Amino acid sequence: MFYRVKQFIAAITARITKEDVDFVRTYLSQSERALFFRLKPYEQRHCIEVANKLKKMAHNDREMIRLGLLHDVGKTVYPLNPIEKSIIVVLDHVSKGKIKKYSKCKMVKCYYEHPQIGYHLMKKQGDYDEAFLNKIKKHHEKDVEDVGVCLLQQADNLS
Ligand SMILES: [Fe+2]
Numbered sequence: 574m575f576y577r578v579k580q581f582i583a584a585i586t587a588r589i590t591k592e593d594v595d596f597v598r599t600y601l602s603q604s605e606r607a608l609f610f611r612l613k614p615y616e617q618r619h620c621i622e623v624a625n626k627l628k629k630m631a632h633n634d635r636e637m638i639r640l641g642l643l644h645d646v647g648k649t650v651y652p653l654n655p656i657e658k659s660i661i662v663v664l665d666h667v668s669k670g671k672i673k674k675y676s677k678c679k680m681v682k683c684y685y686e687h688p689q690i691g692y693h694l695m696k697k698q699g700d701y702d703e704a705f706l707n708k709i710k711k712h713h714e715k716d717v718e719d720v721g722v723c724l725l726q727q728a729d730n731l732s
């Protein structure tokens with residue numbers, strides 16, 4: 574519970590610095606940045622943290638850093654403010670995931686479908702390697718064998 578409160582406060586106070594923007598510019602193309610900066614500031618902050626963790630964990634592997642920045646871009650289609658995000662996290666927890674069946678609800682769509690939405694957004698955007706796009710699609714799947722996805726999930730869970 575305390576962790577959730579801490580997360581909520583971090584979300585409503587999230588700021589993007591000039592350094593963060595420079596970091597994003599180093600790794601993303603212009604069109605990717607346009608997509609990235611459509612995320613809510615607290616989601617941008619989260620993705621930058623994931624990317625920074627991956628920079629260390631994957632020893633500067635450019636593709637992993639890019640995945641850290643882009644893995645949640647699907648959230649741009651049904652954006653949630655920090656309050657909505659907190660509500661869906663709690664509902665997911667208390668319903669043990671059963672809330673997922675209300676798939677017409679914006680909060681449910683964003684929370685559960687953003688990996689698939691992100692995959693399709695990126696596919697429309699450019700000529701990407703399917704293995705790269707699949708890592709975005711699978712970043713919340715359980716029991717994945719792809720080492721890159723496992724690393725991405727580890728960094729995602731820490732941020
Ligand atoms: Fe995600």
Ligand SMILES: [Fe+2]
Pocket residue numbers: 619623644645729
């Ligand atoms: Fe994430």
